[in-house]
Amino acid sequence: MREAEVRRESGRDCGAMDIITTQGLTKAYGATRVVDGLDLRVPQGSVFGFLGPNGSGKSTTMKMLLSLVRPTNGSIEVLGTPMGRGNGDGDRGTRRRVLGRIGSLIEAPSVYPHLTGNENMRIQQMILGLTEAQVRRALEIVRLDTAGQKLVKQYSLGMKQRLGIAMAIAHQPELLILDEPTNGLDPAGIEEIRELLLELAGEGVTIMVSSHQLAEIERMIDTLAVIDHGRLMFQGTKAELFQQATPDLLITTDAGVVRRRDVPADATPYVVTELVRAGARIHEVRREQQTLEDIFIELTGRGGAL
Ligand SMILES: Nc1ncnc2c1ncn2[C@@H]1O[C@H](COP(=O)(O)OP(=O)(O)O)[C@@H](O)[C@H]1O
Ligand SMILES: [Mg+2]
Incomplete structure (x- = not known):
């Protein structure tokens, strides 16, 4: 090489x-x-x-x-x-x-x-x-x-x-x-x-x-x-x-999908508990990596094309 x-x-x-x-x-x-x-x-x-x-x-x-x-x-x-x-x-x-x-x-x-x-x-x-x-x-x-x-x-x-x-x-x-x-x-x-x-x-x-x-x-x-x-x-x-972006937390309930940004991994149980207390029935909890585009929009505060 x-x-x-x-x-x-x-x-x-x-x-x-x-x-x-x-x-x-x-x-x-x-x-x-x-x-x-x-x-x-x-x-x-x-x-x-x-x-x-x-x-x-x-x-x-x-x-x-x-x-x-x-x-x-x-x-x-x-x-x-x-x-x-x-x-x-x-x-x-x-x-x-x-x-x-x-x-x-x-x-x-x-x-x-x-x-x-x-x-x-x-x-x-x-x-x-x-x-x-x-x-x-x-x-x-x-x-x-x-x-x-x-x-x-x-x-x-x-x-x-x-x-x-x-x-x-x-x-x-x-x-x-x-x-x-x-x-x-x-x-x-x-x-x-x-x-x-x-x-x-x-x-x-x-x-x-x-x-x-x-x-x-x-x-x-x-x-x-x-x-x-x-x-x-x-x-x-x-x-x-x-790595610097925490993947979004996606929770599927009877009412639809709730997306939460910037929830640290150890805070997942609290978010789930809070939703359950509010009466939600939870079907699925998962994480989804933001796209690079999303990360950029957050960095520069501007949508679409940079
Ligand atoms: N010679 C100049 N005189 C005054 N302002 C300038 C001059 N050259 C660039 N600018 C200004 O500097 C800023 C940055 O321009 P530029 O470096 O061309 O940005 P980019 O390449 O990221 O689009 C712009 O607001 C532009 O209007
Ligand atoms: Mg230029």
Whole structure:
């Protein structure tokens, strides 16, 4: 088994290092803190979901990680390197070196619609000094090797996203930061992105992927952070998210099913006794795990799509 696979299977508690850490990361526009004291930890080798409703600060955070937006406060460490905020040669040189090891796609991919996919890749090749093999490999991974001849304006949204990802991964980065790559895609397009990300993760690339819709990325991520109004509401593995929620208590009586949330296991007898005292005839008592969607709605206090 390759090292990356061992890391993925053994989880993040086995001395795997964090590839991104932020401390108190804050961005204020005027008096409003759109990112507010974020302490993020993205484990190496993870597919890390960055979730939050629209306007919760996901893009701003990712832009700060990529030095596209300057933090108001707090610190960022990427790939084991503290990212200084200064404009001196030292800090700028450090940022350039680290950014060279990251691939990113923020908001819509910047591609030329009147050129073909291949021609767009050629431009990226010149900018980044990529080899022929790197260009070919990137197009193969995103399954655009044959569609590369087509004009990008004739691409579907999913194809455009995949071209954007090809441009982001061609220089073989260790870390990939993707902002809402599934936004607007149909289920088949989302599935393509999922397979692509899992393939890259299998090669040891750490992936941070944002979305405002949990359902879109739930099956591709292993670890996640949920933010709301720029603040961290949860961070951990998907399993830990489930564990933190007590399964609902469901009691079937003559009158129907009673559902109670957040009843600890040792309180079950009291709830049952109380119902019996109130005259209910009980047929069944069971527990039901909340869906991830329910847990999210509780975390962010917002219904439906995050
Ligand atoms: N340059 C800016 N100036 C002022 N407000 C901004 C700027 N960029 C983003 N915002 C505000 O910051 C908040 C978070 O935005 P954003 O990071 O884009 O959220 P998300 O990506 O989660 O939808 C929003 O309320 C947005 O309007
Ligand atoms: Mg955004």
